[in-house]
Amino acid sequence: MKLVNMIAAMGMIAVSSVSFAHGHGACSKTDLHGQMMSIKKELRALSQDVKSDNLKGAGEHVDKLIGLFEASKAETPYLFHEQNLQGDALMSARTEYEAVFDSAIEKLQVIDAEIANGNSSKIGSAVRELGKYRKIGHSKFKADC
Numbered sequence: 542m543k544l545v546n547m548i549a550a551m552g553m554i555a556v557s558s559v560s561f562a563h564g565h566g567a568c569s570k571t572d573l574h575g576q577m578m579s580i581k582k583e584l585r586a587l588s589q590d591v592k593s594d595n596l597k598g599a600g601e602h603v604d605k606l607i608g609l610f611e612a613s614k615a616e617t618p619y620l621f622h623e624q625n626l627q628g629d630a631l632m633s634a635r636t637e638y639e640a641v642f643d644s645a646i647e648k649l650q651v652i653d654a655e656i657a658n659g660n661s662s663k664i665g666s667a668v669r670e671l672g673k674y675r676k677i678g679h680s681k682f683k684a685d686c
């Protein structure tokens with residue numbers, strides 16, 4: 542193999558091992574990732590309880606979700622590390638990130654109140670609306686990894 546080809550081949554190996562480490566490592570090992578997996582699980586359980594009219598169970602899932610959203614709000618998304626955000630740039634990105642969770646938490650509090658009032662007809666649509674925050678949060682703050 543010519544020296545030039547060998548150097549090119551070594552470069553390709555180095556690049557692909559970096560992207561491998563990236564795709565299967567740091568991104569899925571964050572505390573935020575773990576919290577997100579729990580959010581997914583709790584949301585499913587909430588939908589099921591709403592469908593079967595188990596308002597007591599639904600209320601418990603909403604409380605857990607509020608706690609998980611509060612905890613996620615305090616984390617820093619992997620994307621911000623990847624972009625190496627610091628100082629004012631990090632502050633303003635964080636403010637935007639936290640605001641999405643605040644809106645989602647407000648929505649959960651509305652759902653909590655509907656559950657307390659036994660207003661089951663309104664709960665289903667409110668729960669489905671939570672998906673909106675997932676879309677916004679992931680399109681703005683989730684790294685492509």
Ligand code: HEM
Nearest residue numbers: 571573574577581618619620641671674675678679682683
């Ligand atoms: C509302 C329901 C939500 C669900 C069900 C949800 C679910 C998930 C899941 C399952 C993951 C793991 C990666 C994957 O498999 O795609 C994830 C990652 C992530 N989510 Fe969510 N998510 C929700 C809302 C949000 C919100 C509101 C934000 C931000 C404002 C957000 C930001 C992120 C970020 C940044 C990651 C990547 C992990 C990291 O950077 O460490 N998610 N989410």
